[in-house]
Amino acid sequence: MRPPLRPVVIALLGSAVVTGAVWAAALAEAPESFRTPLVWGGGAAALALCAAVTAAVAHAGRYRVLRERVQAHERAVARFVDTSVPRLVERLRGGASAETAIAAVERPDDAQTQRVMRTTAEEIARSEATKAAAMAACANAAGRMQALSTSMLASLREMEHRHTDDDVFEDLLHLDHRTAQAGRLADSIAVLTGARSGRRWGKPIVMESVLRGAMGRIGGYQRVRLHSAVGVAVAGHAAEGVMHALAELMDNAANFSPPNAEVHVYAEEVPAGVVVTIEDSGLVMSEVALRRAERAVSSEALDLTTLSGTRLGLAVVGVLARKHGLSVSFRPSARGGTGALLMIPQELVTRPKSDRIDDQDTASRRGLTVKLRPSGDGASSGASSGARLPVAGGTVALAVGDAPVTDEPRPTAEHAPARDGGVIETGGVPQVNEAGLPKRRRGRTLAKAHPEGLGQQRPAPAPTPARGPSAAESGTRFLAFRQAALGQGRPPKNDETTAGGTTARLFYTSLSYPRTFG
Known part of the structure; x- marks a missing residue:
């Protein structure tokens, strides 16, 4: 890249004038015998000096141009990384194709960066398509599992009312509870995959029924003790989500506490809504585990890469909390373990028309x-x-x-x-x-x-079934x-x-x- 000519010409003329003046002054003062060598030597030196000054000015101009070009390239790269790529990824994750996403963002000037953008967009689009297909397959499987568990529960409860044998009745209750747990797992997968989870209620659900419904979905429900004195209900559209979140928290409390320890659940009405506290007497969570749990139930978007092993409960609680506006926090429990607090906002709480509940x-x-x-x-x-x-x-x-x-x-x-x-x-x-x-x-x-006499009594009605x-x-x-x-x-x-x-x-x-x- 050529530097501007004006600084070079100015430097050349200036150096020529200065060296010419010095050379002329030297000739005037030199003796006659030294003038001839001085002319040749001084002229050569003046030319060399002019050339050096001109070259230095030219290189300085070129350096300045290159530096400005590098700075402009750095600004373009920073703009590409900080603005173009995030917008590109956002549009691709929103379902747009690679061509549509590239056309909607600012394109870089140089061809190399454009190639990088196109390659990145195509790879992200391919990855998102694979992810969407996998999530759709999981959601479909979860929906089929939900339908199967619901049908099985209906059949089991029909059998419970039909069979009279004690051993059969006990076994049916055991199968009923196991099927309910399988249904909760299917609901959890549906929540993580973004599919429809659980049933929809048209009317508010009594808070005690929400707590008992959550209690009936876990394996250690015998150890759960409910302490509920609130007379409110949860809005029907959010009751299933609240019930599922409470079931996951109760299940965590039961699994991470001794087998013979009880889990206590308290419900308290506050001005901001209803606070449900779940306390266990297990091991206290470490600082690292506490931060991980709080991050899982925070308002951040779901990141499936943060799931560790088979522990899906807190991730499910986080998705449900973001969906329904719930607040979940953890603290040390007075019973020696960990306490989980779930805040149901006032928008989801409904009061009955009367204090009398038609049980x-x-x-x-x-x-x-x-x-x-x-x-x-x-x-x-x-x-x-x-x-x-x-x-x-x-x-x-x-x-x-x-x-x-x-x-x-x-x-x-x-x-x-x-x-x-x-x-x-x-x-x-x-x-x-x-x-x-x-x-x-x-x-x-x-x-x-x-x-x-009995002979004149009215005819007996038809016998009723047993x-x-x-x-x-x-x-x-x-x-x-x-x-x-x-x-x-x-x-x-x-x-x-x-x-x-x-x-x-x-x-x-x-x-x-x-x-x-x-």
């Missing part, structure tokens, strides 16, 4: 009656078909019948079916027992109730469920101390079927 609708849809009474109410345990379960502050007896509970008064039926298939004339408002069935007065025989197993069998089945839930052995076959096999179904159903408002 009886769920029981009515299943043909169940649920009665709660304190254990010290004076009623004998043998007179009730309920099973007594320990709760905080005392014991609650659960009685399960066949008639749904309603708020309306019972109609005064004049006839009630007798055990032998006949009809007993009650003659007014009959006396009823705790299950709501007519009760014969003490000392009154069938002959006194029908003085006209309602299910006996109280003893139901009690055995409930004890089998409870023994299985606590990890104990099978119960004795003739155990009649508890009753209500349907109660076992109701208790287990509370871990699977959320309750809604509205």
Whole structure:
């Protein structure tokens, strides 16, 4: 590259003038005998000096030009790296082709950099296409696993209501829980691949049902203790995501704590929303593990390369937190382990229209009656078909019948079916027992109730199908469920101390079927 000529000409003329003046002055002062050698020597020296000055100025100009060119190239490279490449990658990851992405960004001036840009765009586009195909395949597989687990759960629950054998019932409950865990794994894969995960609820879900639903999806649910006193619900569109995130945090707490240690879950309503705290008594997380966990649940975009081994839980929680605006943090637990705090924002929290939650609708849809009474109410345990379960502050007896509970008064039926298939004339408002069935007065025989004789009684109604197993069998089945839930052995076959096999179904159903408002 040639330097500008003007500085070179100026340098040449200036050096010629200066050397010529010096040379002329030297000739004027020199003796006559030295003038001839001085002319030749001085002229040669003047020419050499002029040439040297001119060459120096020319090289200085060339250096200046090269330096400016290098600086311009550096600025172009920096602009290419800092601006063009990020925009190119962003457009390629957004689904654009290589040609479209290159046309949408600033192209460099030199051909070499343009070749680098084109090669980079083509490689990134090819990599993104491969990644998208793999993610789509995983999402498709996750969706099929979700459908399969949902169908299997429906079949298992139908079998639970159809089979009466105690051992079969216990095995079905075990398979039901294992299938629910497989469904949670399928949901996790769907979350990581960006596919649709879980079901969609049209109504808000009670917070307690959200906690119990999360509890029922983990392997160590027997060790989880819920302490929930909030009367709010989670919006239906976010309930599944919140439930899944809580299940992953509960599963981590159960897996990283001793096998016999309990995991305590607290729910507290605060002005910003609802805070759910999950505390375990396992090992305290190190600083490195704590930073890695906080980065996994932060607002940063998902990076599948950060997943270590088979631990997907925190990555799933991070995706769900970014999707629904949840906040997740960790702190040392007062129980000696680690505490995980999940903040549900106020936008996802809904209050019921009244403080009364219609728990009886769920029981009515299943043909169940649920009665709660304190254990010290004076009623004998043998007179009730309920099973007594320990709760905080005392014991609650659960009685399960066949008639749904309603708020309306019972109609005064004049006839009630007798055990032998006949009809007993009650003659007014009959006396009823705790299950709501007519009760014969003490000392009154069938002959006194029908003085006209049994031959004139009304025809008996068509026999109704059997309602299910006996109280003893139901009690055995409930004890089998409870023994299985606590990890104990099978119960004795003739155990009649508890009753209500349907109660076992109701208790287990509370871990699977959320309750809604509205």
